[in-house]
Amino acid sequence: MILNGAEILVECLKEQGVDTIFGFPGGAVLNIYDALYKYQEDINHILVSHEQGAAHAADGYARATGKVGVCLATSGPGATNLVTGIATAYMDSIPMVAITGNVTRPLIGRDSFQEVDITGITMPITKHNFMVRDVKELPNIIREAFHIAREGRPGPVLVDIPKDVTAQKDSYERKEPKTVEVSDKYITEQAIEKAVKLINEAERPLIYVGGGIISSGASEEIIEFAEKINSPVSSSLMALGGFPANHRLHTGMIGMHGTKASNLSATKCDLFIAIGARFSDRVISNEAHIANAKIIHIDIDIAEINKNINVDSYIIGDLKEVLKRLIPKVTPKCCDEWLKKVEELQKLSIPQYENSDAITPHYVIEKLNELTEGDAIIATDVGQHQMWIAQYYKFYNPRTFVTSGGLGTMGFGLGAAIGAKAAKPDKKVVCVSGDGSFMMNCNELATAVSADLPVVILVMNNHALGMVHQWQQFFYEERYSHSIIEKKTDFVKLAEAYSAKGLRITSKEEVVDVLKEALNSDVPVVVDCLIEAERKVLPMVAPGAPIDQLICE
The missing domain is CATH 3.40.50.970 (Thiamin diphosphate (ThDP)-binding fold, Pyr/PP domains)
Known part of the structure; x- marks a missing residue:
């Protein structure tokens, strides 16, 4: 069927299963908003008060569901108002597609009214960004944007669409969304065996989980792994909820405001197993605290390996898939003495509150x-x-x-x-x-x-x-x-x-x-x-x- 660019955009959003968009209209996206009016039974648009709110809302939608969040803003200040929200999603590996309008193609680069180089501005804080130069490119760019946002380590993608592209007409044919393949091409038997050897030799293991366990849906595997080797589990801020707070092995948050149990266990363990975490400075402010422990790092992003701290062993791949391969190979442990020591540290972590009439x-x-x-x-x-x-x-x-x-x-x-x-x-x-x-x-x-x-x-x-x-x-x-x-x-x-x-x-x-x-x-x-x-x-x-x-x- 023949549609204009704005209608093709909305049809592509429907393809991707989008049911909600957060946005704020403006001149460069009026064609898109006209299409959203026609498709209002299919896609719910929530009008925010400020474009930054749209980016944060799309981010919150994605964190609560695991789906790609979508926000929409006009050119110039509308687009730049998304920047903080895009950076927030980028730093926390949240899948998001930000769609911005731009001035018509003949006016690009002329300092036109409400023109800004949003692809240049957001290049360091997106997984990828696109400017759509022709309506014929639009469907595949939108499909690719959603795929990139979801694949591997998730993150935000920006698509900038000049206004005249949203008015151009072209044929549209629906396609099924591209399947996101499990990232396992870097998972080698050698890497698995090296990690297994360290785990089986350890007497005092400590697992440190990050937000990657939530992105990968690996919570059940983490529980199974921890229980098999009887390892205490500490969580980064981003991992809270990924390992149940009431589990007997959970020591709480680790880092600058972590529990005594987590922080002190990190200084006493002989094996530190980081899973889906990036050794943030708010967790590992001084690596001397784990200098005497062997370190295993499991992560989907090869760029994180040896970036903030040098490790003894690493496995690159989707955490769920890595753990499925790792768990059968490790030997069950008791770690009774180690767990008793950690239990003593957990008692130290129980806050002693003053008996106060004040609101604490x-x-x-x-x-x-x-x-x-x-x-x-x-x-x-x-x-x-x-x-x-x-x-x-x-x-x-x-x-x-x-x-x-x-x-x-x-x-x-x-x-x-x-x-x-x-x-x-x-x-x-x-x-x-x-x-x-x-x-x-x-x-x-x-x-x-x-x-x-x-x-x-x-x-x-x-x-x-x-x-x-x-x-x-x-x-x-x-x-x-x-x-x-x-x-x-x-x-x-x-x-x-x-x-x-x-x-x-x-x-x-x-x-x-x-x-x-x-x-x-x-x-x-x-x-x-x-x-x-x-x-x-x-x-x-x-x-x-x-x-x-x-x-x-």
């Missing part, structure tokens, strides 16, 4: 965990509240924790929560934020209300940029330069102005009742939870310090 972060989050039974999708912004969630909320299943790990994007949480709720309308979705982060993209409350997406926004309000404030106390001799927030914004009134519900927690006695009301609401809710600015995220490892040198008070 751990109390609020533990009550949130109880009320949701650990079955909600929790999205966060970035800062102290993010680390408190990682420490105190118990994640039992993959794709229930949506957070910006690599880029650390303040303002990510609400947009991501909207995307997660659009993807999983039957799940409770809670965005846990700080007052600094929430102010960055609070305008997306209008999106949540207009799209009828009843998310809960729990603002841990300490009238400070909490993590900045904490670092200034520890490392800058308490010079609190611009980390105290003097804004007089009333978050309850702000919520009501957006036609959401606003609630406030001012005492410990109110926590449970207010959270219950928020969770049971059928409209978006902002909960302004007042906490003290002096509350810290502990334990903490100072930047560059060995992982076992924990600041605990």
